[in-house]
Amino acid sequence: MNIHEYQAKDILRRYGVPIPPGxxxxxxxxxEAIARRLGTAVMVKAQVHAGGRGKAGGVKFCPTPEVAREKxxxxxxxxxxxxxxxxxxVTEAADIGTEAYVGIIVDRATKKAVFMVSAAGxxxxxxxxxxxxxxxxxxxxxPRYGLRSYExxxxxxFLYKDVKQARAAAKIMQQLYKAFVDAxxxxxxxxxxxxxxxxxxxxxxAKMVIDDNELDRKPEVAALRDESSExxxxxQARNANLTFIKxxxxxxxxxxxxxxxxxxxxxxxxxxxEPANFLDIGGSSNPEKVVNAxxxxxxxxxxxxxxxxxxxxxxxxxxxxxxxxxxxxxxxLKVPIVIRLxxxxxxxxxxxxxxxxxxxxxxxxEAVRAAVQLATNGGAAK
Amino acid sequence: xxxxxxxSTRLIVQGITGRDxxxxxxxxxxxxTKVVAGVTPGKGxxxxxxxxxxxxxxxxxxQETGANTTVIYVPPPFAADAMMEAADAGVKLIVCITEGxxxxxxxxxxxFVKEKGARLLGPNCPGLITPGQSKVGIIPGRICTPGNVxxxxxxxxxxxxxxxxxxxxGIGQSTCVGIGGDPINGTNFIxxxxxxxxxxxxxxxxxxxxxxxxxxxxxxxxxxxxxxxxVVGFIAGQTAPPGRRMGHAGAIISGSSGTAAExxxxxxxxxxxxxxRPMDFVKLLQERM
Numbered sequence: 001m002n003i004h005e006y007q008a009k010d011i012l013r014r015y016g017v018p019i020p021p022g023x024x025x026x027x028x029x030x031x032e033a034i035a036r037r038l039g040t041a042v043m044v045k046a047q048v049h050a051g052g053r054g055k056a057g058g059v060k061f062c063p064t065p066e067v068a069r070e071k072x073x074x075x076x077x078x079x080x081x082x083x084x085x086x087x088x089x090v091t092e093a094a095d096i097g098t099e100a101y102v103g104i105i106v107d108r109a110t111k112k113a114v115f116m117v118s119a120a121g122x123x124x125x126x127x128x129x130x131x132x133x134x135x136x137x138x139x140x141x142x143p144r145y146g147l148r149s150y151e152x153x154x155x156x157x158f159l160y161k162d163v164k165q166a167r168a169a170a171k172i173m174q175q176l177y178k179a180f181v182d183a184x185x186x187x188x189x190x191x192x193x194x195x196x197x198x199x200x201x202x203x204x205x206a207k208m209v210i211d212d213n214e215l216d217r218k219p220e221v222a223a224l225r226d227e228s229s230e231x232x233x234x235x236q237a238r239n240a241n242l243t244f245i246k247x248x249x250x251x252x253x254x255x256x257x258x259x260x261x262x263x264x265x266x267x268x269x270x271x272x273x274e275p276a277n278f279l280d281i282g283g284s285s286n287p288e289k290v291v292n293a294x295x296x297x298x299x300x301x302x303x304x305x306x307x308x309x310x311x312x313x314x315x316x317x318x319x320x321x322x323x324x325x326x327x328x329x330x331x332x333l334k335v336p337i338v339i340r341l342x343x344x345x346x347x348x349x350x351x352x353x354x355x356x357x358x359x360x361x362x363x364x365x366e367a368v369r370a371a372v373q374l375a376t377n378g379g380a381a382k
Numbered sequence: 383x384x385x386x387x388x389x390s391t392r393l394i395v396q397g398i399t400g401r402d403x404x405x406x407x408x409x410x411x412x413x414x415t416k417v418v419a420g421v422t423p424g425k426g427x428x429x430x431x432x433x434x435x436x437x438x439x440x441x442x443x444x445q446e447t448g449a450n451t452t453v454i455y456v457p458p459p460f461a462a463d464a465m466m467e468a469a470d471a472g473v474k475l476i477v478c479i480t481e482g483x484x485x486x487x488x489x490x491x492x493x494f495v496k497e498k499g500a501r502l503l504g505p506n507c508p509g510l511i512t513p514g515q516s517k518v519g520i521i522p523g524r525i526c527t528p529g530n531v532x533x534x535x536x537x538x539x540x541x542x543x544x545x546x547x548x549x550x551x552g553i554g555q556s557t558c559v560g561i562g563g564d565p566i567n568g569t570n571f572i573x574x575x576x577x578x579x580x581x582x583x584x585x586x587x588x589x590x591x592x593x594x595x596x597x598x599x600x601x602x603x604x605x606x607x608x609x610x611x612x613v614v615g616f617i618a619g620q621t622a623p624p625g626r627r628m629g630h631a632g633a634i635i636s637g638s639s640g641t642a643a644e645x646x647x648x649x650x651x652x653x654x655x656x657x658x659r660p661m662d663f664v665k666l667l668q669e670r671m
Contacts, residue, residue, distance in 0.1 A: 259537020262618035269621040311539040
């Protein structure tokens with residue numbers, strides 16, 4: 001789960017990380033009022049779940065409250081990577097001396113949380129990683145001991161020669177690590193970590209991504225989810241316990257298991273079609289999940305054919321068949337459907353479908369070819 | 383022969399009285415797996431299906447039954463503890479089916495299990511099956527048949543799809559291993575490839591990977607350097623769109639993004655067969671065996 005910059009900053013402030021003051025606005029008038037209250041030049045920053053906000057024009061320097069209002073007017077409602085900006089953060093504009101990068105990610109290779117720090121921070125950090133990897137220092141954290149002070153200080157000295165700054169950075173890294181663990185993050189970063197002309201070390205931007213598997217046991221973190229900043233069909237799918245990603249094609253896919261779902265999409269493309277979505281109904285299905293899946297897929301006007309590809313293991317294919325029958329009784333289909341199912345309770349599923357006028361296939365390759373053909377011909381007819 | 387499990391496997395089911403645990407315990411018993419004990423705290427002394435003794439702790443179960451393997455079906459908040467309890471009790475093969483284990487929990491579980499000298503498979507995996515001998519987990523038994531192809535995969539239902547097609551084409555399997563798709567898992571491709579290379583029954587290997595990370599590329603390197611047996615690979619997600627960017631850290635640490643193209647290139651470079659579709663495994667394996 002992504003959270004916004006302002007939410008990440010709220011969390012980090014509670015751990016003592018020095019961050020310039022700021023507040024969130026949803027209207028230009030609010031932005032102006034916040035800027036007036038802060039009494040300094042401000043930055044107005046789009047709050048969306050996408051990188052490259054600055055490059056997209058979603059981050060602006062505003063010397064006066066009037067300018068803040070004007071810039072907020074431009075930024076609110078703008079699209080960044082397909083997402084509409086609903087909120088801006090109005091925050092004190094920091095005086096920037098140097099910019100460093102501090103990030104933590106759970107790393108597959110070392111199977112630990114790994115710190116990455118670089119004195120060459122800022123928006124081009126990935127470029128730095130690609131071209132001058134020696135400028136990035138990696139440090140895996142042993143989860144039994146956490147980030148010890150000496151380890152943090154080693155990283156602090158990698159960033160700064162000045163001992164006071166190194167110590168300040170080390171303290172921030174320990175605070176960041178604690179917040180990372182407590183909030184159940186899979187990623188947390190401060191970029192840039194700034195040294196001001198006065199020599200203070202402060203966090204000017206922050207990002208946190210929460211591990212979805214933590215949300216059940218951390219309701220206070222789960223409450224930070226901002227559904228207004230997500231695609232509505234993806235929100236609907238998540239609330240129905242489905243994994244759904246909207247794509248540009250016309251073959252609506254319903255599959256159990258992420259690997260098989262991706263392989264099904266690949267096969268749709270292999271046969272010249274375009275998948276309209278990735279949709280994984282997961283294991284232990286019940287008919288209700290299938291009803292919800294069909295509701296989401298049929299709501300997409302670009303879908304010209306629907307393809308079910310179910311390999312029943314933990315998923316019972318009769319559950320899926322019942323779901324298809326129930327859903328299509330509630331909402332008769334306007335596009336053709338191809339159903340491939342095999343595995344657990346297959347005989348019962350085939351009978352349920354047959355009794356209700358549906359044909360079931362057992363071969364994945366045949367089913368995908370049929371669905372692509374139906375989607376293509378249907379499209380040509382119109 | 384086979385890898386990791388065979389008819390000497392003596393299995394504990396942790397969470398045997400739960401919904402998934404009880405269903406799959408029965409399925410495993412029907413398949414012929416020696417399920418020697420169940421563990422559910424508070425239900426010690428009872429019997430599952432009036433035959434399998436239930437214990438309060440894994441330690442007791444091991445002591446009383448001589449179990450050497452365990453399979454875990456407990457809910458996500460308890461899974462980390464269940465894995466560590468099993469390792470602490472001396473179980474040598476721990477298979478965790480549970481989906482949704484927090485990854486920070488796994489940063490603690492992984493080194494603990496390793497120190498105890500146990501092998502962990504999963505979490506979030508379908509388990510493994512040695513056809514005709516033993517099944518541990520949820521892979522449907524009737525789609526498998528004994529033979530000489532070792533199967534290793536990151537995904538569940540995609541494994542079933544490929545195994546089903548192999549079986550229909552008359553190609554049997556030595557052992558099918560689902561390593562799971564979580565960012566931190568106990569056993570990776572290389573561990574399983576190494577076991578298949580050593581196993582006299584296995585004559586060729588089918589490997590199903592996915593986009594993301596670098597495990598498949600490292601596995602391909604291993605195949606190139608260390609394996610004499612033919613390996614055929616597949617990558618799911620060849621047409622998946624690049625996800626929305628999530629901060630810089632992921633891109634910095636992986637350097638590249640773990641695309642399908644990069645992985646398939648690594649397979650080709652290692653001299654592996656490359657299956658474009660799941661059904662292509664049949665022909666590619668037949669050509670190489």
